Amino acid sequence: xxxxxxxxxxxxxxxxxxxxxxxxxxxxxxxxxxxxxxxxxxxxxxxxxxxxxxxxxxxxxxxxxxxxxxxxxxxxxxxxxxxxxxxxxxxxxxxxxxxxxxxxxxxxxxxxxxxxxxxxxxxxxxxxxxxxxxxxxxxxxxxxxxxxxxxxxxxxxxxxxxxxxxxxxxxxxxxxxxxxxxxxxxxxxxxxxxxxxxxxxxxxxxxxxxx
Amino acid sequence: xxxxxxxxxxxxxxxxxxxxxxxxxxxxxxxxxxxxxxxxxxxxxxxxxxxxxxxxxxxxxxxxxxxxxxxxxxxxxxxxxxxxxxxxxxxxxxxxxxxxxxxxxxxxxxxxxxxxxxxxxxxxxxxxxxxxxxxxxxxxxxxxxxxxxxxxxxxxxxxxxxxxx
Numbered sequence: 287x288x289x290x291x292x293x294x295x296x297x298x299x300x301x302x303x304x305x306x307x308x309x310x311x312x313x314x315x316x317x318x319x320x321x322x323x324x325x326x327x328x329x330x331x332x333x334x335x336x337x338x339x340x341x342x343x344x345x346x347x348x349x350x351x352x353x354x355x356x357x358x359x360x361x362x363x364x365x366x367x368x369x370x371x372x373x374x375x376x377x378x379x380x381x382x383x384x385x386x387x388x389x390x391x392x393x394x395x396x397x398x399x400x401x402x403x404x405x406x407x408x409x410x411x412x413x414x415x416x417x418x419x420x421x422x423x424x425x426x427x428x429x430x431x432x433x434x435x436x437x438x439x440x441x442x443x444x445x446x447x448x449x450x451x452x453x454x455x456x457x458x459x460x461x462x463x464x465x466x467x468x469x470x471x472x473x474x475x476x477x478x479x480x481x482x483x484x485x486x487x488x489x490x491x492x493x494x495x496x497x
Numbered sequence: 498x499x500x501x502x503x504x505x506x507x508x509x510x511x512x513x514x515x516x517x518x519x520x521x522x523x524x525x526x527x528x529x530x531x532x533x534x535x536x537x538x539x540x541x542x543x544x545x546x547x548x549x550x551x552x553x554x555x556x557x558x559x560x561x562x563x564x565x566x567x568x569x570x571x572x573x574x575x576x577x578x579x580x581x582x583x584x585x586x587x588x589x590x591x592x593x594x595x596x597x598x599x600x601x602x603x604x605x606x607x608x609x610x611x612x613x614x615x616x617x618x619x620x621x622x623x624x625x626x627x628x629x630x631x632x633x634x635x636x637x638x639x640x641x642x643x644x645x646x647x648x649x650x651x652x653x654x655x656x657x658x659x660x661x662x
Contacts, residue, residue, distance in 0.1 A: 290588060293588055301525075301528075305529075308532045308536060312536040312537050312542075349559075349628060380551050380554070415629075463543070465544070465552070465556075465557070477540055477542050478542075478543070478557065480538075480539075
């Protein structure tokens with residue numbers, strides 16, 4: 287009997303200790319903060335004077351970002367008076383065409399259609415992500431959005447657009463962001479909300495704390 | 498009933514030592530891996546990807562849930578179940594008088610590992626062809642559940658196991 291108690295006792299201690307260690311390791315990530323808020327070069331939605339700033343580092347080829355784009359749109363629509371949202375590029379290296387998609391969005395942005403292209407790229411993500419030459423699709427989307435195609439092409443290939451996207455990507459890497467989407471509220475990185483309700487609750491609480 | 502009779506007629510259900518220890522060790526590793534993924538899922542934090550960059554693609558995908566619960570949580574239950582069965586067997590070093598619960602648990606093991614293996618195939622398929630990203634933690638779980646399936650099938654071939662049916 288003593289042997290059995292010893293066996294199960296030691297086993298339970300090993301299992302509990304291992305679980306606690308895992309919980310500790312999984313929960314001990316270093317907090318990440320963004321020192322600066324939005325800048326003039328950011329693509330924004332909502333009230334630019336709002337006290338609640340939501341920043342997303344995202345990738346147009348990331349399926350989770352596509353889902354979050356819908357979530358965020360719904361949040362921005364609901365709290366448009368109280369929050370400002372900015373989308374920043376973090377095209378991941380594992381996504382072959384994510385960086386070109388980001389160029390296309392910024393090139394459309396140069397003609398005031400960043401958000402239209404943003405929506406279009408997420409809406410058609412599966413389509414262009416599986417193509418061998420998605421640039422053709424990006425140009426078609428630009429055409430459908432009624433953009434000046436000559437200017438779009440110039441901007442798409444321009445150093446300024448490419449430099450901007452790559453600077454955003456490098457910044458995200460320097461921050462140590464391990465994936466997309468990565469969200470910040472008032473400079474503090476938050477855990478990605480697991481439901482629309484929890485996201486709404488978080489935003490509501492932040493608004494009430496800052497009003 | 499036949500199982501019960503056999504447990505008295507030929508009371509030992511001997512599984513090779515290497516097999517039962519392998520089952521316990523691999524199930525324990527799978528349990529730790531699934532626990533890590535579950536903690537990350539509930540905390541909402543991004544994973545620290547190793548080897549492949551796509552772990553957060555997978556962890557944040559719509560396929561991370563089954564019936565509203567994280568796949569990783571099913572993994573915790575699955576691996577813990579196997580670990581517990583293995584420990585039940587190891588609990589009685591003489592293995593001369595296996596109780597009916599222990600006997601049934603061990604007999605149930607091959608079917609249990611088959612369920613785990615089918616779930617693994619589904620999730621590997623989703624990673625490679627639907628999500629198109631690889632999560633190293635999920636692949637580690639794929640390796641452990643495949644090994645457990647192999648051990649489960651080895652158990653099925655075990656002559657003592659066959660005789661006791």
